[in-house]
Amino acid sequence: MDKIKQNSPVLFYFNHSKKWLVKISKKESLHTHIGVIKHSDAIGKEYGSRLVTNKDKYVYLLKPTMYDYVMKIQHGTQIVYPKDIGYIIARAGIESGQKILEIGTGSGSLTSCVASIVKPRGHVYTFDVDENFMKIAEKNIKKAGVSKYVTQHNLDLKTVKKMPLADMDVALIDLGDPWIVIPQVRKMLKGSGSIFAICPTMNQLEKLTMALVENEFTDIESTEHVLRTIEAREGKTRHSFQGIGHTTYLCYARKAFFGRESKEPTKTKTTTKPAKKTAKKTRKKSS
Incomplete structure (x- = not known):
């Protein structure tokens, strides 16, 4: 099982036009129109899992491809x-x-x-x-x-x-x-x-x-x-x-x-x- 850890690359995916490529840092958060995404919430989760923002929006944790x-x-x-x-x-x-x-x-x-x-x-x-x-x-x-x-x-x-x-x-x-x-x-x-x-x-x-x-x-x-x-x-x-x-x-x-x-x-x-x-x-x- 490939789990996310500190410094792992992650694509926070909401939809085709709203996605964010980040390197996980437990002290950082991503502020978006669909809510706040805390990096620390992704640590320990398997790629493909999802997080819920403070606005009740789902964001999927995808492993980035070269594309x-x-x-x-x-x-x-x-x-x-x-x-x-x-x-x-x-x-x-x-x-x-x-x-x-x-x-x-x-x-x-x-x-x-x-x-x-x-x-x-x-x-x-x-x-x-x-x-x-x-x-x-x-x-x-x-x-x-x-x-x-x-x-x-x-x-x-x-x-x-x-x-x-x-x-x-x-x-x-x-x-x-x-x-x-x-x-x-x-x-x-x-x-x-x-x-x-x-x-x-x-x-x-x-x-x-x-x-x-x-x-x-x-x-x-x-x-x-x-x-x-x-x-x-x-x-x-x-x-x-x-x-x-x-x-x-x-x-x-x-x-x-x-x-x-x-x-x-x-x-x-x-x-x-x-x-x-x-x-x-x-x-x-x-x-």
């Missing part, structure tokens, strides 16, 4: 939503033990979810240039309990001359101009390694696709994912008036070898020059 953490994180930037994250994980085949490159940490929603999948043997290496956003992401990643499996770097990969990583299984890009880093990403990916880019506009998709072809990627696919919830109630089931519609476009591709003559496919504008690739004790040839 709950993502939906409750502090937003420094626009987050990647679970409806998109789920497809990214499935399409790219992200699994335990993999090494993941992420360019554009943002608020850390995608970072946290992917880290929860690749742990305990895998790792996420995430890069960003905004220190303020990085601090917010660090807090969110820590709150999700996956800090051990994430390494944050304050580095602009658009301008590096030496690639900091090699033999990555998957690359995730969340930048306004993702096509700029495609040559660098190629150097850091394994053969047949997957790439996913988050693109808010179709113009970005066009430029990105051109860069992917030029840099010898195949299985290129662009998609949009819209989630519509259903209000299922006896005798009056209908589509919900609320929901998450368009959030972003996703572009997927895999690193391949087109058999071109010996020239580095780098027509995409970038300041990066070809360099030897090393990562710890592993060395691989650029292709």
Whole structure:
């Protein structure tokens, strides 16, 4: 039986739109429109139990999932939503033990979810240039309990001359101009390694696709994912008036070898020059 104790994470759940994610502290209370919820009343109870507030309202004590953490994180930037994250994980085949490159940490929603999948043997290496956003992401990643499996770097990969990583299984890009880093990403990916880019506009998709072809990627696919919830109630089931519609476009591709003559496919504008690739004790040839 999984019981709640001091410092346990708990989702106080009243309904779909009224829920609070907290870390239990016996001296604290949560004041809400449905009454006061004392943390101490939750200690010793099993997850799934319920409490009664001073206004006679029931609150269920649920164990938070990664979805709950993502939906409750502090937003420094626009987050990647679970409806998109789920497809990214499935399409790219992200699994335990993999090494993941992420360019554009943002608020850390995608970072946290992917880290929860690749742990305990895998790792996420995430890069960003905004220190303020990085601090917010660090807090969110820590709150999700996956800090051990994430390494944050304050580095602009658009301008590096030496690639900091090699033999990555998957690359995730969340930048306004993702096509700029495609040559660098190629150097850091394994053969047949997957790439996913988050693109808010179709113009970005066009430029990105051109860069992917030029840099010898195949299985290129662009998609949009819209989630519509259903209000299922006896005798009056209908589509919900609320929901998450368009959030972003996703572009997927895999690193391949087109058999071109010996020239580095780098027509995409970038300041990066070809360099030897090393990562710890592993060395691989650029292709």
